[in-house]
Amino acid sequence: MRGFSAEALRQARRDAGFSQTEAARVARVGADTIRRWEQGESSPQVDLLAKVVEALGVEIADVVHVPEGERYPGDWRVLRGLTQPQLGAKAGVATQIVSSVERGVISLSDNAAAKLSAALEIPESELRSSYERARNRPAGEPA
Structure with missing residues (x-):
C-alpha cells in the first residue's frame, strides 16, 4: 500500500x-496481522486497515501519507477505506x-469519471489528474 507508515500506525x-x-x-482482526504491519513485514489490506484505524479513533490518512499532487486513483480509494469491489458498488x-482506471490501462470515460469521483467524494478534475499520473507513471512503478 503506497504511503503506509508502520510507525504512524504503531504511534x-x-x-x-x-x-x-x-x-x-x-x-476484530488477527493480532499477528497488526504485528506484521507494524514490523513492516506485510502491507495492510484496506478493509482491515479501515477496521483498525476506526478502533483506534483515527483516520486512514493518519497512517497512509501520499501527497495530494502525487496520488493515483487507487490512493484516493485507499484513503476512503474502500476495496475495489466496494468502490465499484458505490459508484455503480x-x-x-x-x-483498470486505477492502473491507467483504459481510457477514462466521462461517465466513469463522474461516477468514481462522486463515490470518492473528490472533484472530477482531481480524479482525472490522478488518473493521468497513473497512466503516465514510469514502467514498473505500481499504481
Whole structure:
C-alpha cells in the first residue's frame, strides 16, 4: 500500500492506549496481522486497515501519507477505506473498471469519471489528474 507508515500506525495504537492484542480484539482482526504491519513485514489490506484505524479513533490518512499532487486513483480509494469491489458498488461500475482506471490501462470515460469521483467524494478534475499520473507513471512503478 503506497504511503503506509508502520510507525504512524504503531504511534496511533499507543496513543489510543491499546496493545497490539487489544487493538486486534476491538477491530476484530488477527493480532499477528497488526504485528506484521507494524514490523513492516506485510502491507495492510484496506478493509482491515479501515477496521483498525476506526478502533483506534483515527483516520486512514493518519497512517497512509501520499501527497495530494502525487496520488493515483487507487490512493484516493485507499484513503476512503474502500476495496475495489466496494468502490465499484458505490459508484455503480464494475470492479474491472475500477481496477483498470486505477492502473491507467483504459481510457477514462466521462461517465466513469463522474461516477468514481462522486463515490470518492473528490472533484472530477482531481480524479482525472490522478488518473493521468497513473497512466503516465514510469514502467514498473505500481499504481
